[in-house]
Amino acid sequence: xxxxxxxxxxxxxxxxxxxxxxxxVLGLFALLCILPFAFVIVISFTSEDSIRQIGYSFAPLSWxxxxxxxxxxxxxxxxxxxFNSFLITVVGTLxxxxxxxxxxxxxxxxxxxxxxxxxxxxFFTMIFGGGLVPTFVVCKTLLGLSxxxxxxxxxxxxxxxxxxxxxxxxxxxxxxxxxxxxxxDGAGEYRTLLQVVLPVVKPGIATIALLNALAFWNEWxxxxxxxxKNMDVIPLQxxxxxxxxxxxxxxxxxxxLGADAAKAARNLPSQSLKxxxxxxxxxxxxxxxxxFQRYVVAGLTVGSVKG
Amino acid sequence: xxxxxxxILALAMILVASSFALAExxxxxxxxxxxxNVTDDTAVLEAVNAYxxxxxxxxxxxxxxTWGDFDEKATNALLSGDAGVDMVFTCSWSADEYNTYAKNGxxxxxxxxxxxxxxxLVAAIxxxxxxxxxxDGAEGMGVYxxxxxxxxxxxxxxxxxxxxxxxxxxxxxxxxxxxxYDFGELFAKAKEVKGDAFYPFLVEPMVLERMVTGxxxxxxxxxxxxxxxxxxxxxxxxxxxxxxxxxxxxxxTEEYRKFVDKMxxxxxxxxxxxxxxxxxxxxxxxxxxxxTGEYLIGTQSYAYGYEYSPDVLGRGIEVAFVPCTEPYVDxxxxxxxxxxISTASEHPVESFKFLALLNSDPTLMTLMNYGVExxxxxxxxxxxxxxxxxxxxxxxxxxxxxxxxxxxxxxxDEGAGFREAFKAYYASAKAIPAAGFAFDNSEVANEMAALGxxxxxxxxxxxxxxxxxxxxxxxxxxxxxxxGMQTYLDAANAQLSAFMAAK
Numbered sequence: 001x002x003x004x005x006x007x008x009x010x011x012x013x014x015x016x017x018x019x020x021x022x023x024x025v026l027g028l029f030a031l032l033c034i035l036p037f038a039f040v041i042v043i044s045f046t047s048e049d050s051i052r053q054i055g056y057s058f059a060p061l062s063w064x065x066x067x068x069x070x071x072x073x074x075x076x077x078x079x080x081x082x083f084n085s086f087l088i089t090v091v092g093t094l095x096x097x098x099x100x101x102x103x104x105x106x107x108x109x110x111x112x113x114x115x116x117x118x119x120x121x122x123f124f125t126m127i128f129g130g131g132l133v134p135t136f137v138v139c140k141t142l143l144g145l146s147x148x149x150x151x152x153x154x155x156x157x158x159x160x161x162x163x164x165x166x167x168x169x170x171x172x173x174x175x176x177x178x179x180x181x182x183x184x185d186g187a188g189e190y191r192t193l194l195q196v197v198l199p200v201v202k203p204g205i206a207t208i209a210l211l212n213a214l215a216f217w218n219e220w221x222x223x224x225x226x227x228x229k230n231m232d233v234i235p236l237q238x239x240x241x242x243x244x245x246x247x248x249x250x251x252x253x254x255x256x257l258g259a260d261a262a263k264a265a266r267n268l269p270s271q272s273l274k275x276x277x278x279x280x281x282x283x284x285x286x287x288x289x290x291x292f293q294r295y296v297v298a299g300l301t302v303g304s305v306k307g
Numbered sequence: 308x309x310x311x312x313x314x315i316l317a318l319a320m321i322l323v324a325s326s327f328a329l330a331e332x333x334x335x336x337x338x339x340x341x342x343x344n345v346t347d348d349t350a351v352l353e354a355v356n357a358y359x360x361x362x363x364x365x366x367x368x369x370x371x372x373t374w375g376d377f378d379e380k381a382t383n384a385l386l387s388g389d390a391g392v393d394m395v396f397t398c399s400w401s402a403d404e405y406n407t408y409a410k411n412g413x414x415x416x417x418x419x420x421x422x423x424x425x426x427x428l429v430a431a432i433x434x435x436x437x438x439x440x441x442x443d444g445a446e447g448m449g450v451y452x453x454x455x456x457x458x459x460x461x462x463x464x465x466x467x468x469x470x471x472x473x474x475x476x477x478x479x480x481x482x483x484x485x486x487x488y489d490f491g492e493l494f495a496k497a498k499e500v501k502g503d504a505f506y507p508f509l510v511e512p513m514v515l516e517r518m519v520t521g522x523x524x525x526x527x528x529x530x531x532x533x534x535x536x537x538x539x540x541x542x543x544x545x546x547x548x549x550x551x552x553x554x555x556x557x558x559x560t561e562e563y564r565k566f567v568d569k570m571x572x573x574x575x576x577x578x579x580x581x582x583x584x585x586x587x588x589x590x591x592x593x594x595x596x597x598x599t600g601e602y603l604i605g606t607q608s609y610a611y612g613y614e615y616s617p618d619v620l621g622r623g624i625e626v627a628f629v630p631c632t633e634p635y636v637d638x639x640x641x642x643x644x645x646x647x648i649s650t651a652s653e654h655p656v657e658s659f660k661f662l663a664l665l666n667s668d669p670t671l672m673t674l675m676n677y678g679v680e681x682x683x684x685x686x687x688x689x690x691x692x693x694x695x696x697x698x699x700x701x702x703x704x705x706x707x708x709x710x711x712x713x714x715x716x717x718x719x720d721e722g723a724g725f726r727e728a729f730k731a732y733y734a735s736a737k738a739i740p741a742a743g744f745a746f747d748n749s750e751v752a753n754e755m756a757a758l759g760x761x762x763x764x765x766x767x768x769x770x771x772x773x774x775x776x777x778x779x780x781x782x783x784x785x786x787x788x789x790x791g792m793q794t795y796l797d798a799a800n801a802q803l804s805a806f807m808a809a810k
Contacts, residue, residue, distance in 0.1 A: 052595045052599065055582075077346065132383070133386045133387050136383045136387050137387040137388075140387070140389065140391075141387070141389065146391075224376050224379055224380070225379065225380075225383060228339075228370045228380060229368065229369075231346070241375075242373060242375055242376065243375075244375070245373075245374070245375025245376060246373055246374040246375040247375075247590070247591070248375065249374040249375050249378075250374055250590060251586070251587075251589060251590035251591070252531055252586075253374075253400060254511055254514075254590050254593075257400075257608075259458075259607065259608065259609060259610040259613040259616070260342075260610070260705065260707055261590075262594070262597070262607070262613075262618055263616060263618055264342060264374065264705070265590065265594045271591070
């Protein structure tokens with residue numbers, strides 16, 4: 001048996017030389033992916049003096065944990081926004097995945113009469129958007145999305161792209177016969193969806209969940225738009241972006257603001273502090289990847305029709 | 308009987324409810340500032356609201372806009388007609404640019420309100436500032452924002468590291484006798500003494516260009532990279548410049564060519580840090596080198612008293628600011644920080660009363676700007692303000708963005724009499740002939756966008772000396788011409804001549 005397996009594998013295997021080459025190329029590629037992040041970590045531990053003298057470098061003149069000292073000194077605001085990032089991501093992902101599945105499932109069902117209309121309704125928004133100011137008016141004035149968690153979650157809840165991905169996933173993995181069989185066995189619509197269909201499309205859901213989680217985790221623009229007074233609800237990403245944007249603005253307008261710009265620039269955080277915050281932001285989502293990956297990979301290999 | 312009882316009870320309930328409502332009846336007005344660094348305003352707002360309840364008849368709420376988020380927040384609030392923002396910062400350089408937004412009807416015309424409630428305000432700020440704010444807006448000529456009394460004149464200076472200058476064997480007077488074109492020998496010497504890795508010339512390239520060629524910023528010109536030059540009379544800023552009141556293509560003049568040629572020479576000789584020529588790193592590099600005093604000569608757009616600020620005192624070297632010209636009043640400086648009332652506001656009267664009080668009442672201005680005495684600052688034996696560093700870190704509005712800074716008390720850093728001297732310094736500043744002119748770029752907005760993109764590609768690197776003018780300047784000028792420079796210039800000049808004629 002073992003021998004047969006080896007022979008079988010041998011049929012498709014490359015020679016040792018080619019193997020080494022592929023491993024080398026792919027390894028290099030993987031390294032290139034990791035390198036920027038490693039660089040960020042190195043910079044976050046670089047002393048300000050070193051950055052000032054030789055800029056960013058993998059081999060700084062001196063090391064320092066000062067940046068992390070600053071991060072922890074941010075204290076309440078930091079942990080609060082860190083907590084907010086998690087809260088927004090978890091709640092947002094749960095809600096948006098539910099909405100996505102509940103919207104795309106009927107679109108997949110051929111016996112749903114208004115399929116065309118709802119398909120169009122969702123697809124239309126991918127091509128035509130209302131623009132920033134009208135969106136702002138609807139969200140803030142009409143829906144009251146301002147200075148609260150809802151403002152950071154609701155605008156991102158529905159993604160037409162995800163609906164299309166999910167619908168296609170239903171179409172390719174759930175054969176119509178499965179639904180028919182469930183119906184014949186006496187399952188109602190809810191039971192069919194929850195107990196028969198959902199287990200089959202787990203990989204699809206994981207993919208959507210990953211996309212959504214990333215979108216919520218990286219979101220900062222909504223905070224910029226809708227959070228004006230209540231800074232208790234902002235996520236960590238916005239805290240970082242605010243520092244970055246302050247620096248950019250002062251750089252652009254230094255000539256116009258003159259002495260004021262120089263004074264304000266003094267209050268800006270150091271380069272290493274920004275990188276330390278990036279580390280804080282990247283680590284949790286990087287840790288979440290392997291869990292989703294299991295399903296995403298499974299999604300690629302598991303088909304409904306197996307040969 | 309039961310009915311009557313029910314009626315009485317119902318009436319009683321309404322009365323009780325309405326009396327509660329009366330107690331809570333003060334309307335809330337909201338103000339949006341620019342450039343703030345505020346994380347805790349509880350104590351300040353408590354004190355402010357207690358102070359203004361009778362005087363203004365409203366309760367204040369504040370949106371502490373930061374440098375990075377103000378533009379989006381302000382334009383969204385105005386464009387969407389958000390009644391939740393009553394007062395908003397505006398000026399000649401923010402996204403909600405004063406002239407444009409007033410013309411398009413986003414700001415309340417204040418003339419009637421000034422006549423009725425603004426006597427103190429008019430007394431507190433100079434006539435010239437009122438004049439600078441008087442423009443042709445949506446409802447005709449008038450004042451559309453309360454103009455803050457701050458450093459209302461522009462003055463560019465050389466920022467000189469005197470400690471190093473003396474070390475090189477020069478005095479400050481030697482330096483004052485030099486011009487930009489003579490700096491070479493200083494830089495060469497500095498390189499000799501401080502080593503090859505030292506960059507003696509620390510500049511904001513675009514500011515340097517204006518300093519050397521003697522040109523001013525035109526309000527309404529392409530924001531990130533200016534395209535228009537109006538040349539000053541450097542001996543008497545209130546007289547017409549060498550070219551008269553004509554706007555020129557900044558990059559097409561002989562003065563510009565002469566400047567970039569010299570700058571390229573300095574750059575090639577290693578006097579300028581290469582990272583100053585890159586937009587992303589230019590400001591960081593400059594701030595870092597200033598902090599540590601690692602430069603010989605820099606540029607600084609100056610405000611009176613800057614030498615007493617912690618950022619200059621903390622450099623560990625002796626610094627002198629040597630002016631290129633006397634201070635001059637142009638539109639950019641005269642409309643540098645203003646506060647407008649949004650036309651979407653439901654409480655314009657209360658808002659105006661608040662702004663008038665803020666700009667004329669030292670108690671309120673000090674509260675808003677410096678915080679609460681005993682929490683954010685204390686007064687020393689001479690009555691000077693000494694900040695509590697920790698509390699100040701949680702409450703630092705952008706001083707000049709709040710309003711009339713001349714009614715603030717002196718701080719211990721600035722010394723007694725500082726504000727009086729500040730006031731006198733700017734009161735004596737002369738206006739350039741074209742002061743008050745703002746270019747309405749709406750008819751050439753497309754050209755401006757295209758030109759801005761072209762200029763962003765070349766201007767900073769040319770000004771910093773990183774590009775060779777011999778080869779790149781002709782390309783740059785050709786690209787500008789192709790992007791519609793002439794149309795842009797014609798539109799600007801037509802407006803300027805009309806403005807000068809009306810004046």
